[in-house]
Amino acid sequence: MADTVNTHLDPQLNRRGFLKGVTMAAAALGLSEAMIPKMVEAAASGERPRVIWLHFQECTGCTESLLRSSHPDLARLILDIISLDYHETVMAAAGHQAEHNLHETVNNHPFLLVVEGAIPTKDNGIHCMIAGKTAMEILAEVAPKASAIIAIGTCATFGGVQAAAPNPTGAVGVWDLVKDKPIVNIPGCPPNPVSFLGTILHYLTFNRLPLMDKLNRPLFAYGRRIHDHCERRAHFDEGRFVEQFGDEAHQMGYCLYKVGCKGPETFSNCPAVRFNGVEVWPVSVGHGCIGCTEPNFWDTMTPFYDRLPQVKIPGTGIVEDADNIGKKVLGVTAAAIGVHAAVGIGKGLIKGKSSHE
Amino acid sequence: MATYEKKKCWSVLFRLFHWMYALSIVTLCITGFYINGPWTNTMIEGSASFPMAFARFIYFTAGYVFAGAIIIRTFLYIFGNKQERVWDILPITPRNIKNLFSTILRYAYISENHEVRLGHNVLAGLTYLFTFVVAIFMIISGFFMLFPEVATWQGIGTAVFGNQQWGRYLHHLLMWWFMMFALIHVYLCIWNDVKEPEGIISSIFTGDKFLHK
Ligand code: HEM
Ligand code: HEM
Ligand code: SF4
Numbered sequence: 142m143a144d145t146v147n148t149h150l151d152p153q154l155n156r157r158g159f160l161k162g163v164t165m166a167a168a169a170l171g172l173s174e175a176m177i178p179k180m181v182e183a184a185a186s187g188e189r190p191r192v193i194w195l196h197f198q199e200c201t202g203c204t205e206s207l208l209r210s211s212h213p214d215l216a217r218l219i220l221d222i223i224s225l226d227y228h229e230t231v232m233a234a235a236g237h238q239a240e241h242n243l244h245e246t247v248n249n250h251p252f253l254l255v256v257e258g259a260i261p262t263k264d265n266g267i268h269c270m271i272a273g274k275t276a277m278e279i280l281a282e283v284a285p286k287a288s289a290i291i292a293i294g295t296c297a298t299f300g301g302v303q304a305a306a307p308n309p310t311g312a313v314g315v316w317d318l319v320k321d322k323p324i325v326n327i328p329g330c331p332p333n334p335v336s337f338l339g340t341i342l343h344y345l346t347f348n349r350l351p352l353m354d355k356l357n358r359p360l361f362a363y364g365r366r367i368h369d370h371c372e373r374r375a376h377f378d379e380g381r382f383v384e385q386f387g388d389e390a391h392q393m394g395y396c397l398y399k400v401g402c403k404g405p406e407t408f409s410n411c412p413a414v415r416f417n418g419v420e421v422w423p424v425s426v427g428h429g430c431i432g433c434t435e436p437n438f439w440d441t442m443t444p445f446y447d448r449l450p451q452v453k454i455p456g457t458g459i460v461e462d463a464d465n466i467g468k469k470v471l472g473v474t475a476a477a478i479g480v481h482a483a484v485g486i487g488k489g490l491i492k493g494k495s496s497h498e
Numbered sequence: 499m500a501t502y503e504k505k506k507c508w509s510v511l512f513r514l515f516h517w518m519y520a521l522s523i524v525t526l527c528i529t530g531f532y533i534n535g536p537w538t539n540t541m542i543e544g545s546a547s548f549p550m551a552f553a554r555f556i557y558f559t560a561g562y563v564f565a566g567a568i569i570i571r572t573f574l575y576i577f578g579n580k581q582e583r584v585w586d587i588l589p590i591t592p593r594n595i596k597n598l599f600s601t602i603l604r605y606a607y608i609s610e611n612h613e614v615r616l617g618h619n620v621l622a623g624l625t626y627l628f629t630f631v632v633a634i635f636m637i638i639s640g641f642f643m644l645f646p647e648v649a650t651w652q653g654i655g656t657a658v659f660g661n662q663q664w665g666r667y668l669h670h671l672l673m674w675w676f677m678m679f680a681l682i683h684v685y686l687c688i689w690n691d692v693k694e695p696e697g698i699i700s701s702i703f704t705g706d707k708f709l710h711k
Pocket of ligand 1: 520521524571617619622623626627676679680684699700701702
C-alpha cells in the first residue's frame with residue numbers, strides 16, 4: 142500500500158500524512174475504521190478524477206480555506222487525489238493556454254465540476270465575465286458534460302451575499318440553473334475542507350455521491366443542527382446565558398443564544414469537525430454562529446447579534462423588533478376593547494337597561 | 499316574562515377541544531416567551547436545575563396538546579353537529595351573510611338587533627376559522643423546528659419557509675395573533691354574556707345554551 146502511495150502521489154505527502162487525511166475524512170463521514178483501507182486504496186489508485194474548478198462571483202475564500210488549512214496534508218491530499226485540470230487560482234497556465242486546458246478536458250474526458258461563487262443572471266449575466274464569456278454561458282457549456290457537480294460555498298449553493306436583497310445582479314446558485322445533473326451542495330462561508338474531501342473520497346470509494354438532505358447537502362456533514370451538538374449546550378439547558386459580549390457570563394463560556402447565536406437554526410458539522418487543525422470554530426472562541434450554511438442566510442440570519450430578524454413594514458421604512466411591534470399592536474387592541482366597553486356602559490347608562498325580560 | 503328553552507349546543511368533544519386549545523395556547527405563549535428570552539437564574543454550575551430544558555419540556559407537551567386539539571377540530575368541522583360544522587359559519591348562504599352584517603352592526607352599537615342563533619355568529623365563526631388556519635401554520639413551523647432531521651418535516655418546512663430561521667421568525671410573529679385573539683375573544687364572550695341571556699360562557703362548560711321559546 143505504501144508503495145502505491147509513493148508512486149502515484151506527490152512525494153512531499155508522506156504516508157503518515159496521507160493516512161491521517163483519509164482518516165479524518167472517514168471520521169467526518171462517520172465510516173467505520175474498517176473502511177479506511179478501502180478508502181486509502183481508492184484514493185491511491187492512481188485513477189485521479191479530473192476536476193474542473195470554476196470561479197464565479199466569489200471572494201476565493203473557499204479555495205483559500207482549502208489550501209491554507211493548517212493541515213498542509215489535507216490540502217495536498219485533496220490536490221493529489223484529484224487531477225485539478227482547471228482552477229484559476231492555482232493553475233500555472235494562463236490566457237489561451239488555460240482556455241485550451243479547459244476545453245480539452247470538457248470535450249474529451251469525464252470530469253467532476255466544482256463551482257465556487259454565485260452566477261449572476263440579470264442583464265444577460267454580464268456582471269461576471271471570464272475570457273469574454275458570462276458565467277451563465279460558461280456554466281451552460283461545461284455543466285452538461287460533467288459527471289457530477291459539487292457546488293462549494295454558500296455562493297455557489299444558494300447565492301450567498303451577492304444574492305442578499307435586493308440582489309442587484311440576480312445572483313443564483315448552481316442548482317437554480319442546472320437541473321439535470323447530480324449536484325452536491327457544500328455550503329458554508331467557507332465550508333470545512335473536510336466536508337469537501339469527504340465528498341470526494343466517498344465518490345471515489347463507493348462510486349456514488351453521499352446521502353443528501355432536501356437541500357442537497359451531504360448528510361454526513363449537514364445532518365444535524367449545530368445547537369444539537371454544541372459544547373455550550375449544557376449551559377443552554379441549564380439556563381446560563383451571555384447577555385453581552387465581554388460580560389462575566391461570556392468570560393465563563395456560557396451559551397451565546399441571547400447574543401444572536403444561530404446554532405439552533407443551522408445545519409453543519411462545525412462543532413464536531415472544527416477548523417484550521419487547531420480545533421476551533423466560532424462558538425468555541427466566543428462568537429455565535431451566524432448561520433452561513435443556510436439558504437438566504439444573509440437576509441434571514443441578520444441582525445447577527447439578535448435572535449430573530451426584524452419586521453420591515455413595506456412602503457413605510459419602518460424597521461423594528463418583532464416584539465416591540467407586537468406589544469404596540471396588543472396595546473392598541475386592549476385600548477380599543479376599553480373604549481368599546483366604555484361606550485357600551487355609557488349607552489346603557491343613558492338609555493337605561495335594555496330589556497329582554 | 500319571556501320563557502327560555504335549554505338547547506344542546508356543543509358536544510363533549512367540542513368542549514374538550516376548546517379547553518385543550520385554550521390552555522395549551524396560554525402555556526405555549528408563556529413558555530414560548532421564556533424560550534425566546536431566557537435569563538440567567540444562577541451561575542452555580544451543576545446545581546441540577548434545568549430551567550430551559552424544563553420549559554421546553556412543558557412547551558412541547560403543550561405543543562402536542564395543541565396539535566391534538568387541531569386534529570379534533572378538523573374532525574368536528576366535517577363530522578361535528580350542526581353548530582360545529584364549517585358550513586354553519588361560512589358566509590355562503592343568505593342566512594349567514596345577513597348574520598355577518600347584523601353582528602358587525604351590533605358590535606358597533608349601531609343596532610340592538612340580536613338574531614337568535616344556536617351556533618357561533620358568523621363574524622366569530624370566521625375569526626375562529628382564520629385562527630384555525632394560523633394554528634396549522636404554527637404546527638407546521640413548530641414540527642419543522644422540533645424534528646428538523648425528519649425528511650417529511652424537512653421537505654414541508656423547507657418548501658414553506660426556506661430555512662429554520664424563517665420558520666422560527668414567522669412562528670414567533672404569529673404568536674402575537676393568538677395573544678390578540680385571546681384578549682378580544684374573552685372580552686366578547688363576557689360582552690355577549692352581559693347583553694344576552696343565552697349563557698354563552700357557561701355553554702363552553704356545559705354545552706347548553708338558552709334560547710327564546
Ligand atoms: C376564560 C377563558 C375563555 C372562555 C370563557 C371562553 C369561552 C368560549 C365560548 C363561550 C365559546 C363559544 C363562543 C361562540 O359561541 O361563538 C368559545 C369558542 C372558542 N374559544 Fe374560547 N374561551 C376562553 C378562552 C379561550 C382562549 C384563551 C382561546 C385561544 C386563544 C380560545 C379559543 C376559542 C376558539 C378558537 C373558539 C371557537 C371554537 C370553534 O368553533 O372553532 N378560548 N370560547
Ligand atoms: C399557538 C401556538 C404556539 C405558540 C404561541 C408558540 C410560540 C412559540 C414561541 C414564542 C417560540 C419561541 C420562538 C423564538 O423566539 O425563538 C416558539 C418556539 C418553538 N415552537 Fe412554538 N408555539 C406554538 C405552537 C407550537 C407547536 C404546535 C409546536 C409543535 C410541537 C411548536 C414547536 C416549537 C418549537 C420546536 C420551538 C423552538 C424551541 C426551541 O428550539 O427551543 N410550537 N413557539
Ligand atoms: S452557543 Fe449557540 S449553538 Fe451552542 S448551545 Fe448556545 S445557542 Fe446553541
